Amino acid sequence: MKGKNILKHLSSDLLNPAFSHIYIEKAILDHPITTRILSRFPISRQVEIAHYKDVFCRSRQNYSLQKKSPSLILAEKKEHWLYEGAAVCQDFGYRHFYYASLAMNCIYDCEYCYLQGMHPSAHIVVFVNLKDFFSAVERELKKHPVYLCISYDTDLLAMEAFLGYVKEWLSFAGRHPELVLEIRTKSANPKILNTLNPQENVILAWTLSPDSIREKFEHHTPSLEQRLHCIQIVLEKGFPVRICFDPLLYTKNWAFLFQELVETTFRMIPSHRIKDASVGVFRITQAYLKRLRKQRPNSAVVQYPFINDSGVCHYGHELTERMISFAFEQLRKYLPEDKLFIWKG
Amino acid sequence: MWKVYTMIRIFTALYCEAQPFIHFFGLKRQMDIRPFQVFCGKDTVLTVTGTGPVQAAAATAYQFAVYPPQLSDVLINVGVCGAKQENIPVGTLFLCNKINEHGTNRSFYPDILFRHPFREAELTTCCAIVNNKQDICGLLADMEASGIFQAAALFLQTHQMVFLKIVSDHLDGKRISQDMVSELVNTNLLPITNWIYQIHGAFSGFKKVLTENEEQAVRELSERLKLSVSMENQLMRMLKFYNLQHGTLLQDLNVYMDINPPIVTTKNEGKKYFEALKQRFT
Numbered sequence: 001m002k003g004k005n006i007l008k009h010l011s012s013d014l015l016n017p018a019f020s021h022i023y024i025e026k027a028i029l030d031h032p033i034t035t036r037i038l039s040r041f042p043i044s045r046q047v048e049i050a051h052y053k054d055v056f057c058r059s060r061q062n063y064s065l066q067k068k069s070p071s072l073i074l075a076e077k078k079e080h081w082l083y084e085g086a087a088v089c090q091d092f093g094y095r096h097f098y099y100a101s102l103a104m105n106c107i108y109d110c111e112y113c114y115l116q117g118m119h120p121s122a123h124i125v126v127f128v129n130l131k132d133f134f135s136a137v138e139r140e141l142k143k144h145p146v147y148l149c150i151s152y153d154t155d156l157l158a159m160e161a162f163l164g165y166v167k168e169w170l171s172f173a174g175r176h177p178e179l180v181l182e183i184r185t186k187s188a189n190p191k192i193l194n195t196l197n198p199q200e201n202v203i204l205a206w207t208l209s210p211d212s213i214r215e216k217f218e219h220h221t222p223s224l225e226q227r228l229h230c231i232q233i234v235l236e237k238g239f240p241v242r243i244c245f246d247p248l249l250y251t252k253n254w255a256f257l258f259q260e261l262v263e264t265t266f267r268m269i270p271s272h273r274i275k276d277a278s279v280g281v282f283r284i285t286q287a288y289l290k291r292l293r294k295q296r297p298n299s300a301v302v303q304y305p306f307i308n309d310s311g312v313c314h315y316g317h318e319l320t321e322r323m324i325s326f327a328f329e330q331l332r333k334y335l336p337e338d339k340l341f342i343w344k345g
Numbered sequence: 346m347w348k349v350y351t352m353i354r355i356f357t358a359l360y361c362e363a364q365p366f367i368h369f370f371g372l373k374r375q376m377d378i379r380p381f382q383v384f385c386g387k388d389t390v391l392t393v394t395g396t397g398p399v400q401a402a403a404a405t406a407y408q409f410a411v412y413p414p415q416l417s418d419v420l421i422n423v424g425v426c427g428a429k430q431e432n433i434p435v436g437t438l439f440l441c442n443k444i445n446e447h448g449t450n451r452s453f454y455p456d457i458l459f460r461h462p463f464r465e466a467e468l469t470t471c472c473a474i475v476n477n478k479q480d481i482c483g484l485l486a487d488m489e490a491s492g493i494f495q496a497a498a499l500f501l502q503t504h505q506m507v508f509l510k511i512v513s514d515h516l517d518g519k520r521i522s523q524d525m526v527s528e529l530v531n532t533n534l535l536p537i538t539n540w541i542y543q544i545h546g547a548f549s550g551f552k553k554v555l556t557e558n559e560e561q562a563v564r565e566l567s568e569r570l571k572l573s574v575s576m577e578n579q580l581m582r583m584l585k586f587y588n589l590q591h592g593t594l595l596q597d598l599n600v601y602m603d604i605n606p607p608i609v610t611t612k613n614e615g616k617k618y619f620e621a622l623k624q625r626f627t
Contacts, residue, residue, distance in 0.1 A: 014547050016409045016460050021442065023454070045465055047442050056453050062456070070459040240593070252590060298554055300589035305582045305627060 015069040018107065023049045023073045023123075033128035034074050040162040041072070051075075056104070056121045063295045066122035067109045071159050075129040077101075081136035082148070090246070090278050090341050094147030094180065098140070100133055102126070102165060103154035108186060109219035112247060113300040115153060117288025124154075126163065132171055133306055137179060145178040151185060157204075158187035166196060168204055173199045184244065188222035188230045198238040203244035203275060208265060213249055222263070228268040235273050244267075246280035246343065247330075248323055249301055250315050258331040262330045271334040279327045280343030283314040352412060353545055354420045355391040356405060356431035358489045361523035362424045363393050369538055381407060388545075398446070398470055398492030405496035414500040419545050422506075423537065425511040425513035425526050426468065426487040434511050436535045439466040441508040445482045447471040453494045456504035459544045463537060468510060471539040477517045485510055494554050509537060554585045559595055566598070569607050580619065587626045601625055 022044045028034050029048065049055055052075035070290075085097035104125040105115055116122075127133075140146050145286050150156060150169060160166045163185060173181050174197075179321065184205040222230075230240055243265065248258065282301075284292070292302045306313035314320055324342055331340055352441040357363040360382065366372070372384035372391055381404045382393040390412055394404035401422075428437070437474075440463040444453045447469050457465070467483025470491035475481060489510050497506050511529050515523050555563070563584055567577040601622075609615045 013459055014460060014544060021457055045442065047467070049443075049454070058454065058498075058503050060498060062458075062502045062504050065458055065504055066456065069454075142446065298589065300586060301495060303554070303582065303586045303589055305579060305586060305623075 015065075018070050019044050019072045021045050021047060021067070021071040023052070023055045023071060025049055025052055025075045028074060028076045028128050031076075031101055031128045033130060036164070036267075037072075037074060037126065037128070037162055044072070049073075052125050056119070056123060056125055059120070060293045063116055063120075063122045070105070070107070071123045073123055073125045073255060074284065075125055077132065081133045082140060085149070090100045090280065090343055092147070092182075092242075092276065092278070092341055096140070099139075099149040101135060101153045102130070102150055102156065103159065103163070105153070106155040107158050108155060108221045110186075110221070111217040111219075111296055112249065112282060112284075112292075112301045114284050114288050116295050117284065118153070119243070119290040124159075126159075130165065130168060131249070132274060135173075138176070141176055141178055145180070147180045147182070149182045149184065151183045153187050154275060155187060156183060157185035157189070157192070160187075160192045161189065165254065166192075170196060170199050170202055173202045177201060182242065186218065186221045186227065188226035190230060192234050193230055193233050194295045196234075196237070196239075198234070200240065203240045203242050204234050205244055205248065207244045208261060209245075209249075209262050210261045212257060213251065217249070217299070224264060225268075231269055235246045235269070240275040241273070242275050242276045244280075246278050246328060247282035249282050250301075250304065250306045250319065254323065258327060259330055262334070266334045274335065274339065276339040277331060277335055277342060278341040279324065279331065281315060281320045281323050283312055283343075286311045286313055289313045352415070352418045354387045354408060354412075354418055356394055356401065356408075356420065356422045356489070356493055357391070358366045358394055358396050358401065358424050358487075359523070359526065360393050361526040362530050363391055364527050366391055366423070366538075366595040369534055378411065380404075382525070382587070383408065383411070394489060394493070396488050397472060398489055400492070401470075401489035402492035402496040405493045409497070409500045416502070416505075418501060418505055419541065420493075420497050420501055420506045421537070421541060422490055422493045422508045423530065424487060424489060424510060425521070425529055426485045426510035427475070427481075427514050427516040428512040429481055429484055429486070429516060431515050433484070433515070435512055435514070436529050436532055437464065437512045438536065439464050439468075439485060439510050439512070441466060441468040441485070441510060443483065443489060444490045444494055444508060445469040447475075447480065451491075451595075453491060453498070454503070455494065455506045455508060455510065456502075458504045459547075461540055463509065463540075466510075467542055468508065474518075475516060478516050485512070486516060509533075554588060555581075555594070559584075559588070562595060562598065566602075566607065570609050570618050571612045572615055572619060576616075576619060580622070583623060583626055595627075 017328050019041050024046055026048050052073045055073055082098045082100055085091050091097040104119055105122055156165050173179055181202045182205050186207050214221055235241055286308055296302050307316040328342055355366055367384050370386045370389045372386045375383045375385055384391040392404050392408045394401040440461055442457055442465045466485050468485040469481045469483055470487055470488055475486050487510055509534055513529055563581055567580055584594055607618050
């Protein structure tokens, strides 16, 4: 019997609330960030662990069930503070493109998310040694300017209320003008955004999706309107803003949905105030897709019969080209070509 | 041997720990199973493992060999244990969130995803009776949990394993009678069984993308089209996707085949028809 989906109909009141359990590496029990985070979850049960992988990398974990009741794991990252930008990621024209994994997994539950293929667990790991990340960036900055995405394998803004990392990165970026940061999110928390001080070199990037796609595939994420409202707030504050129509998903009426999405977006957001926009059709490595399909046997978005092109699965050249051309055509109505970054594979 | 479907799998070290569950679930001894005492009911299997982690691991693996695992199974290890702190009353029931193995210093973590009414604690499994409290990490000590966890982890997912321990002593070397052990388990029987039923009931409700009929129809179509195994897999995936999007696979497939009857005599004709299907159903 297949069935990560076996518990699909599980009544949520049978499950523990998110972060009912917090696993903490022994070495960072007294770390100030650990203390700060734990103070936000006074009733969570704390379990001491030797290494985060003892919990995160156990074999035979149920990803989709964990997504409904995620635990938090606090850990120390000992190496690989910065990774070079992956080939399937948009570099927006920056030469020295890196990303940092300050946390793994996020609080949202998007059916198409590549993290399901990447990680064996849906529990959320947060690395508390933020200063080591800063030092690693400073080492790179001595050699050349750096374009750094800090919210790829997670959604830092969605967790800002208890992490406070975005605020710290903003302050770090303020001291290092040769650093450009991108913080990508699907969150919508005006209260948090109002506490952030804008930096010219920190781009806040919102992933936007039509509401019908969000309802079907992006569980627990804020609505399009809420996300757009937050973009309005940060534009007012003076943040550079990027909008990401990525991944563009193939569904029955994708063209209509995309057109409507673009129209709604630019009805609420003045296009000239947007720094740039990116578009990319859903693509994923073969290995990740295999795991994702096992985790989500009933998800239309991952069960599409993709074309495997040297280990990268996509909708096929013809359909991809059709979707990209259409998206480009729609966005060109509002944005000049030099502000559009299209992922062509 | 009884045929058991989705299972509640109970493991106890001693018969006196098992007795209250045997009575409660109305389990019958399986006389054809020799190495361990195994008791079965409609949806419950109980194995008395014997004491010590090696015995416990062997008994666990044996049960899984006899009754193959399913994603809807729940494993419960119930038994008495020692508590380090004198102020923990005898009879207190704990759910273990961390199991240390005394001999190897390894630790194991069952995934505690379900709400429960119990207190939680860390447990250390030892190979022999422990009288020195300093040897114990965490609050509790037993002799089986780490063996059961390691054996069961080969068959079940981390959230399917539950370790419930009832304090019977304070690691002071006092002997406890079998009747006293049964009594301690009996006192905690209802909270345990109520909770087991609650979470086990939640494990049902699995819905496949294609029904047996739909899968059979796709296989028959593949045969008629003389498709290779790989193409049949592609066809199955494509039609699953269609059904997830529209939910009307059989109806639409039949309409399509009425209009375009799949008259195929060669593999090439089959391929052409397959390509046409692709156009229509993706």
